[in-house]
Amino acid sequence: MKYILILLLSVFVSNAQIQKEQLDLMPWPQKIDLGTGTFALNKNFKVNITANPNSRIFIGATSFLRRLDNRTGLFLPQNFLTQINESPEAELQINCGSAGKIEINENESYELIVTSSKITLNAPNDLGALHGLETLLQLLQNNSTSYYFPTVSITDAPRFTWRGLMIDASRHFQPVAVIKRNLDAMAAMKMNVFHWHLADDQGWRIQIKKLPKLTDLGSNGNFYSQEEIKDIVRYADERGILVVPEIDIPGHASALLAAYPEIGSKVDNGIGSYAIQTNSGIYNAVLDPTNPKTYQLLEEIFDEVCPLFPGAYFHIGGDENNGKEWASNPRIQEFMKKNKFSGKHDLQTYFNMKLIPMLKKHSKKLMGWEEIMTDNMSKDAIIHAWRGVNEGLQPGESLIKAAKSGYNTVLSNGFYIDLMLSIATHYQNESLSKNALLSPEEKARILGGEAAMWSELATPLNIDSRIWPRTAAIAERLWSNENVNDLQSLYKRLKTISFRLEEVGITHIRNKEVILRNISNNQNTIALNDFSNVCEPLKNYKRNGGGKKYRMHSPLTLFADACTVDASDAIDFNFAVKKYLDNKNIENEVVVTNFFRKWIKMNTDLIIVSSNAPLVQPLLPLSQKLSEISEQLLLLIEKKQNSDKSKLNILIEQANIRNDADVELAVLSGIKLLL
Amino acid sequence: MKYILILLLSVFVSNAQIQKEQLDLMPWPQKIDLGTGTFALNKNFKVNITANPNSRIFIGATSFLRRLDNRTGLFLPQNFLTQINESPEAELQINCGSAGKIEINENESYELIVTSSKITLNAPNDLGALHGLETLLQLLQNNSTSYYFPTVSITDAPRFTWRGLMIDASRHFQPVAVIKRNLDAMAAMKMNVFHWHLADDQGWRIQIKKLPKLTDLGSNGNFYSQEEIKDIVRYADERGILVVPEIDIPGHASALLAAYPEIGSKVDNGIGSYAIQTNSGIYNAVLDPTNPKTYQLLEEIFDEVCPLFPGAYFHIGGDENNGKEWASNPRIQEFMKKNKFSGKHDLQTYFNMKLIPMLKKHSKKLMGWEEIMTDNMSKDAIIHAWRGVNEGLQPGESLIKAAKSGYNTVLSNGFYIDLMLSIATHYQNESLSKNALLSPEEKARILGGEAAMWSELATPLNIDSRIWPRTAAIAERLWSNENVNDLQSLYKRLKTISFRLEEVGITHIRNKEVILRNISNNQNTIALNDFSNVCEPLKNYKRNGGGKKYRMHSPLTLFADACTVDASDAIDFNFAVKKYLDNKNIENEVVVTNFFRKWIKMNTDLIIVSSNAPLVQPLLPLSQKLSEISEQLLLLIEKKQNSDKSKLNILIEQANIRNDADVELAVLSGIKLLL
The missing domain is CATH 3.20.20.80 (Glycosidases)
Structure with a gap:
């Protein structure tokens, strides 16, 4: 019953008016007029191309269709688009006057109009039209059972040509x-x-x-x-x-x-x-x-x-x-x-x-x-x-x-x-x-x-x-x-x-998991993944220590290679700390302290994984420090113990020292705020 | 303290004699004589090539080194191998008399001898030597902190030439x-x-x-x-x-x-x-x-x-x-x-x-x-x-x-x-x-x-x-x-x-996760992953229903595409059932019933995910059936209730019918054994 309610709720939400802020467009277009209706996408959806472009737009529109059906699971009817005015009745009409030139200062503008029954993409040339198709893909919304576009009118062009x-x-x-x-x-x-x-x-x-x-x-x-x-x-x-x-x-x-x-x-x-x-x-x-x-x-x-x-x-x-x-x-x-x-x-x-x-x-x-x-x-x-x-x-x-x-x-x-x-x-x-x-x-x-x-x-x-x-x-x-x-x-x-x-086809997410599996020696990667979400590779070329540590044939399958900038849990933690310091209510406290509990457990799990994974060994000193800091902060926050701040400071300092994992803890700024 | 014990234990284990059965070699060599010692791999490890092969073995040995240091994180000193007898002192000596011909019935044999201080790979030509390098990579073992090869003598050649x-x-x-x-x-x-x-x-x-x-x-x-x-x-x-x-x-x-x-x-x-x-x-x-x-x-x-x-x-x-x-x-x-x-x-x-x-x-x-x-x-x-x-x-x-x-x-x-x-x-x-x-x-x-x-x-x-x-x-x-x-x-x-x-570079593991993320619409994929581990794509071309369902441009980013043959949890479950039926002790029972609890929870989670993921909808009827079967079987096994077997049989029959997910439940054989 609970789940039926959730389903109903989601249908309800989906029919509610989309706000501009809900759209995940990037880069953000120059002008968006959002309507209140929707264009429902179904398996008969077709594209038609008019005017006199070169082959570029046919390839682009075909690729648009494949990305759309791969994403939605709809079996769209059109295969390779090859001709002008092949499907005059199509729901999506692309009008691009001419073949764009691949050069600086070419016009790349486009206009995209979605009504409840028709989508029109106008551009002076196919380059603008390609941009418009990317925007359209980003506009796609869904409820629990189907996909749709919001009715909208967009006019767009780049700020810079390069x-x-x-x-x-x-x-x-x-x-x-x-x-x-x-x-x-x-x-x-x-x-x-x-x-x-x-x-x-x-x-x-x-x-x-x-x-x-x-x-x-x-x-x-x-x-x-x-x-x-x-x-x-x-x-x-x-x-x-x-x-x-x-x-x-x-x-x-x-x-x-x-x-x-x-x-x-x-x-x-x-x-x-x-x-x-x-x-x-x-x-x-x-x-x-x-x-x-x-x-x-x-x-x-x-x-x-x-x-x-x-x-x-x-x-x-x-x-x-x-x-x-x-x-x-x-x-x-x-x-x-x-x-x-x-x-x-x-x-x-x-x-x-x-x-x-x-x-x-x-x-x-x-x-x-x-x-x-x-x-x-x-x-x-x-x-x-x-x-x-x-x-x-x-x-x-x-x-x-x-x-x-x-x-x-x-x-x-x-x-x-x-x-x-x-x-x-x-x-x-x-x-x-x-x-x-x-x-x-x-x-x-x-x-x-x-x-x-x-x-x-x-x-x-x-x-x-x-x-x-x-x-x-x-x-x-x-x-x-x-x-x-x-x-x-x-x-x-x-x-x-x-x-x-x-x-x-970008591999930034999938290959992280490949690297962690290699580090784990095919063991469970949850703890490694958790740790990677609070660590970032050393910045400003520090990882390579003046160009001396890594040669061109050195392994780049290490923990630092799985880590990325803007470590996700670190962003969330640092944000949670600020919220907690603004208002020390129990909800805000729990969000922060749950991170500490997670990191203590994580360190324990990493030690277990390390017993069959030499590549995990270099991470242990840092995860151990984070675990100790977490324990001290739990005492400080939950037990209101006046824990030894100087000890904490020493721990933080130690966690800040260059380590063999070639990463830095991205949660230290939040941690310092708590002291 | 507990973890230090684990570490000690693992060092102890690693020094124990390796058994032939522990080696993960594939294809299994024709003859293996396993010694009792080990060759310790360290960061000074080098390769040397003698005799008169063509460039193939240099490329192969270079690739061997990169795979070895990518796997171990050792910064091995050699970059591109290009010359015969470049490092006569190297720990690994490759002797391949001549350049193999890429043709049927060419000699592909090799002999690999690992002692505690030296590795020798002999082959009549570089083709055999390449095979020997693959075997050597498969021989690599590790304890908690380092890597080694067992001492061994292998002679090997293929049964078939094609x-x-x-x-x-x-x-x-x-x-x-x-x-x-x-x-x-x-x-x-x-x-x-x-x-x-x-x-x-x-x-x-x-x-x-x-x-x-x-x-x-x-x-x-x-x-x-x-x-x-x-x-x-x-x-x-x-x-x-x-x-x-x-x-x-x-x-x-x-x-x-x-x-x-x-x-x-x-x-x-x-x-x-x-x-x-x-x-x-x-x-x-x-x-x-x-x-x-x-x-x-x-x-x-x-x-x-x-x-x-x-x-x-x-x-x-x-x-x-x-x-x-x-x-x-x-x-x-x-x-x-x-x-x-x-x-x-x-x-x-x-x-x-x-x-x-x-x-x-x-x-x-x-x-x-x-x-x-x-x-x-x-x-x-x-x-x-x-x-x-x-x-x-x-x-x-x-x-x-x-x-x-x-x-x-x-x-x-x-x-x-x-x-x-x-x-x-x-x-x-x-x-x-x-x-x-x-x-x-x-x-x-x-x-x-x-x-x-x-x-x-x-x-x-x-x-x-x-x-x-x-x-x-x-x-x-x-x-x-x-x-x-x-x-x-x-x-x-x-x-x-x-x-x-x-x-x-094989993508069979990483791309499964890509497909599941797409299906989930970027939500948590744990339940989807659990479900994929008990489902297999329809066999014998049934998925394509006489070639009529999928055209060459139809989406192949669906749940059936994430599923594989030999679904991992299904293998484990079917094995656990047999073990339980052999001996109905509480340990064996819990292994089986935990699967049922997992699948009931999984179904619940899938419903939640589905509220924002249309591609999950086609899976729900089947996961619902598995959940209902699991509930019935829990009653049967744990409560010793004489549950309604005819109802169970109907559920199983329904779970066997072709579904929109184009998959089959690979756990039905084990389930049927329980009735």
Whole structure:
């Protein structure tokens, strides 16, 4: 009887008016007018496409149908959509006038109108229509037995034209399947630029047919064939995504120089003395800008790489050249003197400027990390702003400087997701708004931003959980209105958004369980899972201890790899503590003390699991500390014992020390509040 | 204190002598001499390779190291192994005389000797060495803090030379990543033939450059490029696996004929009247063997396909041609009369014989499903035996007939894993042993067997759970001695083996959770998981109700897709019932009754979940029945009430009726025993 009541109640709830706040949309659209009715989804639901788009919308609409029936279990009738006006009677009408161009500043707007009997999606081109389909999927609601859309009218368009994700495929190679599923997730979040970091000290990852040594000697066999590159570019195009390749030069060139040491800057011209790097860090290996062979080889590379990427941009890296090899090579010093170069920056600008015509030949614009922004650099270059507080600059400082100096610019400072910082950090990245003093012309030069996923500690197994769901918040920052910035709303919507990313193949949830099963040695993972929900990987590259702990072939199947930023129980606990301190009633107290009981039990269970699981051993000191802290706090709160606060403080301090698990307790802030 | 005791205890246990029965090896080696000591694995562990193999063993040994450090968390020092005698002092010495050939009847033996200070792996070639590395990985043991190998001496070689897995990439396209991870799992189970079903009524999946219409009109855009084929063949080669392509002709040809209707057998020559099929089943579409253009086109196809596959075998299908189009085409009937063909089999033999020289040109032998075995068929052909009881034949009948008739033959009857039959069914497939009456020469013609994974109901999301872990049992049947057949030992070892398949990327465990999360609409999945552990998908193609329920684009994200054969709780429950009936003591009773309490609670929880999850609704009638049966049985057992058995029988009968969840309760056999 009780359950019948629940059922009835839920039917009742489902018929109640949906509030805008209930919608789990991300990025949040520019304008939503919510009606009071519903459009009921049933198994006869069909899609029709009109106007004159390219094949992109047929692929997108087919994929929309498959995601809809996979999610709902409805056996929708349409298979592959292939023709215009195939089903004029269809409930969903997609009108997209023309084929969108995969380029910056293309119109990506759309209008979505759901009435109780019809859904209309209008867009000037298929790119907007694809965005509209993602919004429609996010609008889907259900009661206990069926699915429906709320009646609504949405008009939407992005705030910034450049909404990117960079994936580093050099430090750890990321196979085609990893890239494709992340392109799908990007499309779901209306992101439109995939920046592909293809070469660095740890590996050269793109086949160059004329220069096979690059992959023979620079990749350990892990690279993309040109066919695979084309396949991914096509796959991205079908999802409305521009691919920007990056070949990082003149620094970060160990892998390139392992193949062609003769264009390196070592005094002996480096023959045989460069090698692929297997640690993290910044290396000396740098191309020789004074050697004509350098440009000859680069031109051969560009001549093969550029035609693979139809987009207008080519990223040449240009970052973190320490100049040491240049400084210690007398021939290069002589060259600089002769040319009256005041320092390594002048030499690098000289080098960069030589690249521009090579790229121009292929109608490509040069893009580079902000180090390329020197006095003499061409204003045609796009400046990729990445440095900030860690590098002694103000947040957004380089972005503003670039815009004021006349450069188009893209922001990644504040969007380095490999730093393992909280979603709030990225969501509240205000640099894009610090443009009060910019002229409209200068403002227009800020194209947008990019999440940057460096892969020193990211493998195909764990990379999705490093990118997602935090990148969804970055996508919203770049798409939605500046004043869409409520953290509670973000957290709430993210629960659904993160779950739905599984639908497009993102493995952030499932692979966590794989890692925990491995750690547990196939035992029960409940305690490990509980512990992972209060621990976060060490932040700001601390996990890798100056790049010395993990080499590129070190295991990344450890507890820290199962843990993620924004540990879920930690968020809940820290929130519960604040609520309890606001009002020390018994309900609020129990919520807090139940966490302590859970952690005491968890520690006990972890000890049991550890008896047959060596990989659990490194976690025990920390879980033991948490258990002891919990016991003390239970005494303090429940028994009102004036427990020994200094003992507690010592425990907390000990829990704060770097441990062999390479994680930090994310509940310490809440715990400290209780003292 | 309690936990310190547990720890001490476990250290004590770990130092105890390992028994052979404790080893989770699969397939079980031919000869094992277990010592009493251990080889301790530590972070300095290295591998050295001697003799003169090809690059295969370097790739394999590198992968061995990565799996070892991913599993143990040890930071092993070696990165990519590339040279012979790189680390002569290494603890593991691999000696493999030469490069193995990827062909049938190649020597795959190895010898593995573990002493307390050294591990030696000897093999005549690198193929045997790769198998030895898999055995070594399976030998790894641990105590609470560290890892070790038992001292042991193993000599091993396969019983059959053909140990295959067929994957149907036509019904549902299976992307490169799916194929690669399954090749890795095959290698882990010492399987050596990947049979790739590339064309059928539902899709043509291989690029033919000279005939682009095949994929333009026959694939809906889902096909392998020739570069991808080459990549997979190379990947398989690196793992010691032969790839056998299949182009299914003259029947199963709807997709081919959708592109080239002019070589079909329809009266009107079919122009425009063939289409890719979107349902399961057997279709009429068949090539016209009387049309010279047919052979011209096939030759063009073979000329492109054969060079992609260096192996000696080419599978031409040849199955399930119903002959209807031939029968109703007067021109074809006339041709048969003129040639004095007695029926469709003669015409098909005529067709098949025309293929042999086309394949011979590329040094390929023709292989086909058993229907090709007609009186006039060349004895060079390899007969793939698949029919059995369901087709009115005795198990193994065709295999014996083929061997007696002078054909080399491979068995798939009894290994159709898409039938969703229990692991015991496949493990106890005795057909390979029914050779008592065969001469040694005839016996030698039985090359081995193949698990057959047809994909009408298998997508990239669920296919791994259809293939694994059952195919591991088939691998053992084909590798190990005939008398290795203890089911309890199989089940016991499989718990570890199945878990370790995650290590090579198999998704059977993780994707189950993905499907359940989708069904639950992101709610708690405990009850759904409990229910999935007593339910199995309908068997023998009943799920698809004569091929009519599911089309190729229907959702396969349903409860039945999360369920697997050999439902784990059902096995435990049915076993517990037998134990209880043998001895009705209170311990045995509680084990049984706890299941009933669990299922009553589960049903309650499912109802709660269903209030926000339409996909749970179809499960409720069945879980409700199980709950009611459980209540009745609790009364019967605990209260010794003479409960109404006829009521129970009716409930059980009702639980046996086909339901909308497309699953069956796997606990009914145990329940019936209790009555």
